[in-house]
Amino acid sequence: MNGVKKGWFTPLISGLLVGVLIAVVFFVNFKQLNSANNSKLGANESAAEKTYVPPGKLDTYYLFASGGHSGNVFVYGVPSMRRIRTIPVFTPESAAGYGWTTESKKMLGKFTWGDLHHVAISETKGEYDGRTLFATDIQNNRAAAIDLKTFKTVDILGPIANLNGPHCAAFVTPNSEYIFLPTRFSAPIGHEYADVSQFKEKYKGVMGAVQYDFNKKKLHLAWEVMLPPWSYDLSDAGKKSSDGWGVMSTYNTEEANTTLEVGASQNDRDYLVIFNWKGIEKEVAKGSYSVINGAKMFDPVKTPGYVFLVPVAKSPHGVDVTPDGKYYISSGKLSPTATIYDWEKTFKAIKNKDFQGEAKGLPVIKYESVRHKEVEVGLGPLHTQFDGRGNAYTTLFIDSAITKFNIKTGKVIDKIPVQYSPGHAAAAEGDSVSPDGNYLVALNKLSKDSYLSVGPSHPESLQLIDISGEKMKMLYSAPADPEPHYAQMVKADKIKTIEVYPKDTKRPNSVWKEKDAHIVRHGNKVDVYGIAVRSHFVFDAKSKTPDVVHVNQGDKVTFYITNIDLDEDITHGLGITSYNENMEIQPGETNSFEFTADQSGVFPLACTNFCSALHQEMTGYLLVKPK
Amino acid sequence: MRIWKSSLYPIGKILFAVAAALLIISIFFPWWGMTLVAPQYPEGLHLVVYPTKLENMNDLDILNTLNHYIGMKEVNGKDFAELKIIPIVLIAFAILSLLVTFTGKMKYGVIVLGLLCIAGVLGLYDIYHWLSDFGMHLDPKAPIDYKPFIPPMVGENQIANFHTTMGFKLGAYLLGLSFMLMVIAAWRFRK
Numbered sequence: 001m002n003g004v005k006k007g008w009f010t011p012l013i014s015g016l017l018v019g020v021l022i023a024v025v026f027f028v029n030f031k032q033l034n035s036a037n038n039s040k041l042g043a044n045e046s047a048a049e050k051t052y053v054p055p056g057k058l059d060t061y062y063l064f065a066s067g068g069h070s071g072n073v074f075v076y077g078v079p080s081m082r083r084i085r086t087i088p089v090f091t092p093e094s095a096a097g098y099g100w101t102t103e104s105k106k107m108l109g110k111f112t113w114g115d116l117h118h119v120a121i122s123e124t125k126g127e128y129d130g131r132t133l134f135a136t137d138i139q140n141n142r143a144a145a146i147d148l149k150t151f152k153t154v155d156i157l158g159p160i161a162n163l164n165g166p167h168c169a170a171f172v173t174p175n176s177e178y179i180f181l182p183t184r185f186s187a188p189i190g191h192e193y194a195d196v197s198q199f200k201e202k203y204k205g206v207m208g209a210v211q212y213d214f215n216k217k218k219l220h221l222a223w224e225v226m227l228p229p230w231s232y233d234l235s236d237a238g239k240k241s242s243d244g245w246g247v248m249s250t251y252n253t254e255e256a257n258t259t260l261e262v263g264a265s266q267n268d269r270d271y272l273v274i275f276n277w278k279g280i281e282k283e284v285a286k287g288s289y290s291v292i293n294g295a296k297m298f299d300p301v302k303t304p305g306y307v308f309l310v311p312v313a314k315s316p317h318g319v320d321v322t323p324d325g326k327y328y329i330s331s332g333k334l335s336p337t338a339t340i341y342d343w344e345k346t347f348k349a350i351k352n353k354d355f356q357g358e359a360k361g362l363p364v365i366k367y368e369s370v371r372h373k374e375v376e377v378g379l380g381p382l383h384t385q386f387d388g389r390g391n392a393y394t395t396l397f398i399d400s401a402i403t404k405f406n407i408k409t410g411k412v413i414d415k416i417p418v419q420y421s422p423g424h425a426a427a428a429e430g431d432s433v434s435p436d437g438n439y440l441v442a443l444n445k446l447s448k449d450s451y452l453s454v455g456p457s458h459p460e461s462l463q464l465i466d467i468s469g470e471k472m473k474m475l476y477s478a479p480a481d482p483e484p485h486y487a488q489m490v491k492a493d494k495i496k497t498i499e500v501y502p503k504d505t506k507r508p509n510s511v512w513k514e515k516d517a518h519i520v521r522h523g524n525k526v527d528v529y530g531i532a533v534r535s536h537f538v539f540d541a542k543s544k545t546p547d548v549v550h551v552n553q554g555d556k557v558t559f560y561i562t563n564i565d566l567d568e569d570i571t572h573g574l575g576i577t578s579y580n581e582n583m584e585i586q587p588g589e590t591n592s593f594e595f596t597a598d599q600s601g602v603f604p605l606a607c608t609n610f611c612s613a614l615h616q617e618m619t620g621y622l623l624v625k626p627k
Numbered sequence: 628m629r630i631w632k633s634s635l636y637p638i639g640k641i642l643f644a645v646a647a648a649l650l651i652i653s654i655f656f657p658w659w660g661m662t663l664v665a666p667q668y669p670e671g672l673h674l675v676v677y678p679t680k681l682e683n684m685n686d687l688d689i690l691n692t693l694n695h696y697i698g699m700k701e702v703n704g705k706d707f708a709e710l711k712i713i714p715i716v717l718i719a720f721a722i723l724s725l726l727v728t729f730t731g732k733m734k735y736g737v738i739v740l741g742l743l744c745i746a747g748v749l750g751l752y753d754i755y756h757w758l759s760d761f762g763m764h765l766d767p768k769a770p771i772d773y774k775p776f777i778p779p780m781v782g783e784n785q786i787a788n789f790h791t792t793m794g795f796k797l798g799a800y801l802l803g804l805s806f807m808l809m810v811i812a813a814w815r816f817r818k
Binding site for chain 2: 567
């Protein structure tokens with residue numbers, strides 16, 4: 001039996017081995033294998049080759065960059081760095097009719113601009129899930145949600161009571177339970193009058209905890225935390241073993257209330273604020289709060305055990321939690337070091353009450369008990385991103401460079417100059433529990449002479465760096481409008497957009513057939529239920545002039561228009577000359593605007609979004625009969 | 628007539644049973660379709676005709692929108708009474724074929740074959756009728772002045788920027804196969 005087995009077994013195995021050997025010798029490209037080890041992006045490719053995405057081909061990442069005081073979000077493709085869209089959030093934008101439609105007008109309220117500083121992609125189990133993008137407005141204390149199926153702002157919450165400049169927002173918790181909005185400015189609660197001489201007593205810092213209902217697409221304020229009158233700068237949520245906790249950096253622990261440039265730069269150490277959001281959530285549920293201006297306000301001094309302070313080097317800016325959730329890194333922007341703190345040690349110190357004192361009634365944890373490493377990174381360290389291989393990348397504002405160092409050993413590995421001063425940086429999937437480790441975008445706050453001159457104000461810059469190898473490599477520089485403050489980079493296949501709105505015949509105010517378009521008049525209220533289709537409008541199907549709307553001067557007019565072109569990219573628009581009314585209607589969408597017809601006369605109206613060869617002919621009239 | 632009085636061998640009966648089954652199966656598959664490709668629609672717009680319905684209603688909406696430029700009437704599934712009749716006719720044919728199987732009498736087979744021939748011709752004429760009705764009755768006031776045309780039932784043509792391919796689909800082939808099986812049974816397996 002044994003002999004028989006051997007009879008076929010040996011030749012079979014040796015035959016297979018020879019086959020594999022031949023296959024390896026002839027077909028495996030060893031050069032490629034080696035380069036793949038050195039760098040995922042291909043070590044021998046030039047920077048131009050690594051960023052070239054041919055026409056018709058798509059990028060591998062979306063980069064969502066906050067537009068700062070433009071109030072918008074800029075969307076780029078990575079690695080090509082092509083700007084593919086601007087999403088209006090806190091500022092009207094006429095190309096999208098954003099700020100004129102009934103819905104967007106309601107969302108924007110009385111404000112016509114906002115300062116959008118940070119964006120955050122929603123997360124599931126610490127991974128970007130590509131469902132929603134959150135953003136906050138420092139200027140007017142608001143939070144926004146952008147649906148990533150349509151790339152449209154779907155809700156704006158605010159101004160949120162008691163907040164004053166949520167700078168270090170938005171950051172989301174690992175399962176998008178909360179978006180936290182800690183504020184940069186301290187002020188008396190509810191804008192109440194109190195002279196700056198009463199700063200220490202009357203002024204307060206506040207952190208808002210906002211929740212998002214993914215089904216209803218609605219934001220709401222859950223609770224707030226009362227904090228000392230300091231400036232809260234940046235924050236991050238714990239993850240994995242540190243889930244349930246959050247950390248934010250704070251400066252001006254001096255409590256200066258004028259000439260902050262000097263006043264807030266006196267203390268050698270400021271603080272990180274460590275908070276247990278799961279604990280606070282439970283306390284709030286139990287009723288440990290007072291209602292101030294409609295908000296549930298939790299006071300960590302009255303209910304101790306949830307908020308702690310950790311000393312950090314002078315005037316800190318960024319604080320970032322490592323992908324494994326074991327450490328948090330912060331650096332004083334007026335100190336050349338970055339400190340790596342250990343969450344485990346932090347929890348132990350809290351448990352053992354290993355405190356070095358108290359500030360404003362909050363316990364200060366002993367610095368030496370929680371520090372893991374201090375790293376000499378360079379001048380003006382701000383923000384840190386990660387590659388998922390145990391390395392951190394910190395931007396150096398004053399040095400105009402990015403430092404790479406190992407988190408475990410604290411050893412600096414590499415440093416790369418960028419054109420002028422970087423602020424934030426965004427690594428591919430860099431704020432998630434598993435960064436991709438191939439690209440880093442440095443967001444430059446100043447970009448002197450990088451591009452053709454456009455006069456005294458220079459374009460800002462986004463610089464793409466290859467971080468897949470041991471050494472960083474500069475790949476590309478893309479200009480941007482002011483100011484791409486912060487960004488997140490998400491894998492393109494995680495974003496699942498729709499191309500056409502579903503044909504929902506039950507949608508309020510929608511009309512789906514040309515013959516159903518009609519106008520309803522009630523006294524001085526005129527409601528137009530019309531359709532837009534290549535290449536005409538129908539407002540009143542029964543009329544001999546179906547594309548003309550007759551109203552009387554003083555009438556309140558609402559146009560509800562449904563785009564019945566259920567075809568990709570066949571977007572229509574509607575603008576009325578001299579009436580300052582404009583909207584975009586995407587395929588399958590129903591949109592509306594309302595106005596009072598106070599000027600009498602003849603006002604041509606037209607499709608504003610190029611739709612077909614006969615787009616120019618897609619017009620009509622608003623006839624306003626004089627009183 | 629000998630064929631009228633003859634009967635079938637068992638294998639001939641089976642072929643008629645299979646033919647009946649194919650008739651029923653063909654109800655669930657598309658019979659005819661057209662695909663329109665243009666630079667703006669590289670993935671093509673598809674219109675698929677089942678014996679019971681028109682499919683790809685979304686593409687049909689787009690097609691109707693595009694057709695209005697040359698003044699073509701709106702294509703609407705509800706306008707085709709055939710889509711209600713055809714399945715009934717098919718079931719009737721299937722029952723007749725099974726009658727042949729059970730009785731083994733070729734006279735029923737001849738009736739089925741004869742009626743099928745008539746139905747086939749009517750069916751083909753019906754498609755031609757619709758194609759010419761839609762193609763020849765273009766609104767003279769349409770934005771684009773296009774010469775009336777009759778698209779081929781099977782084949783290709785060019786309408787403005789659209790390259791159109793038309794032809795029979797699986798359901799129609801099943802129907803043809805069913806007819807062939809009956810012919811083979813009548814020709815080879817009868818005594």
